[in-house]
Amino acid sequence: MTLRDLPKVELHLHLEGAAPPAFIRGLAREKNIDLSGIFDEDGGYVFRNFEHFLSVYEAACEPLKSAEDFYRLTTAVLEETASHGVIYAETFISPDFCGGGDVAAWRDYLDAMAQAAKDCETSHGITLKGIVTCIRHEGPEQAKRAAKCAVETMGDFLTGYGMAGAEMMHRPADFAYSFDMAREAGLSLTCHAGEWGGPDMVTETLDALKVARIGHGINAHRDADLVKRLADEGIVLEVCPGSNVVLKAVDGWASHPIAKLRDAGVPVTISTDDPPFFHTTMTAEYDALSKTFGWGADDFLDLNKVAINAAFCDEATRADILKRLEQA
Numbered sequence: 389m390t391l392r393d394l395p396k397v398e399l400h401l402h403l404e405g406a407a408p409p410a411f412i413r414g415l416a417r418e419k420n421i422d423l424s425g426i427f428d429e430d431g432g433y434v435f436r437n438f439e440h441f442l443s444v445y446e447a448a449c450e451p452l453k454s455a456e457d458f459y460r461l462t463t464a465v466l467e468e469t470a471s472h473g474v475i476y477a478e479t480f481i482s483p484d485f486c487g488g489g490d491v492a493a494w495r496d497y498l499d500a501m502a503q504a505a506k507d508c509e510t511s512h513g514i515t516l517k518g519i520v521t522c523i524r525h526e527g528p529e530q531a532k533r534a535a536k537c538a539v540e541t542m543g544d545f546l547t548g549y550g551m552a553g554a555e556m557m558h559r560p561a562d563f564a565y566s567f568d569m570a571r572e573a574g575l576s577l578t579c580h581a582g583e584w585g586g587p588d589m590v591t592e593t594l595d596a597l598k599v600a601r602i603g604h605g606i607n608a609h610r611d612a613d614l615v616k617r618l619a620d621e622g623i624v625l626e627v628c629p630g631s632n633v634v635l636k637a638v639d640g641w642a643s644h645p646i647a648k649l650r651d652a653g654v655p656v657t658i659s660t661d662d663p664p665f666f667h668t669t670m671t672a673e674y675d676a677l678s679k680t681f682g683w684g685a686d687d688f689l690d691l692n693k694v695a696i697n698a699a700f701c702d703e704a705t706r707a708d709i710l711k712r713l714e715q716a
């Protein structure tokens with residue numbers, strides 16, 4: 389079995405960030421929106437650094453206006469993801485991009501995404517769950533609106549709440565109200581931290597927001613006490629190595645701390661983050677990890693089991709995916 393065929397679980401995938409460039413270009417053309425500045429000559433997304441990446445990302449979202457657009461986006465992303473062996477994925481979705489934080493508008497978008505997920509489960513054998521994600525640099529008030537949207541529409545498809553965006557803006561405790569609201573409603577929680585911030589940001593996030601998983605969390609490796617805490621408490625890291633390499637959050641594959649964290653007993657998982665932006669796929673991630681750390685099929689099975697055990701899904705889905713992983 390090739391690395392591409394290996395069944396995989398992916399927990400950290402931004403829906404708009406996973407939009408195939410050809411899909412966005414086609415949609416922009418239909419709507420007469422000029423996005424030529426965000427693509428290179430090969431048709432891929434182009435940006436200079438993390439801040440510029442955020443603005444290119446927002447520009448790429450511009451043609452995504454209606455619930456129907458999000459049905460098509462979800463379908464395009466799932467077809468691409470499933471083609472790399474992913475059988476279960478979770479995706480970050482944002483009411484800010486879907487109706488501007490209004491609950492009624494959000495519900496239409498969410499229904500469209502859930503329907504696309506259902507259709508792709510039948511056609512491509514991939515299960516998708518959604519995590520409403522507030523955008524950190526938009527501030528705590530907007531995060532509350534996102535949390536309210538999540539709480540009002542949670543269910544079979546929408547199972548989590550989280551936070552992405554510029555990590556160094558605001559402190560985790562500023563968002564405690566939103567995370568408390570989501571937790572009390574029964575949503576599972578994750579938050580980006582320790583990608584740009586140090587171990588202190590990861591610690592503060594755990595203490596203030598009481599999340600089960602951390603997005604990235606790679607800088608935790610600089611603090612032995614925190615590494616021990618992550619291992620002891622079973623805090624799962626959604627590691628996106630290719631993203632870290634391209635955005636220069638690490639110096640390169642060889643110095644990526646994922647193997648060191650795993651060896652220390654921290655539950656780590658593998659995801660692509662915003663794959664076309666970082667010129668990556670799940671196959672490319674596995675390939676690079678295999679070449680860099682010598683990981684083979686047994687290691688990947690182990691990592692995928694960690695991921696599905698940390699997935700924000702119902703127990704029947706978890707058991708089903710676990711069985712498919714083990715049978716492969």
Ligand SMILES: [Zn+2]
Binds near residue numbers: 400552580
């Ligand atoms: Zn991310």
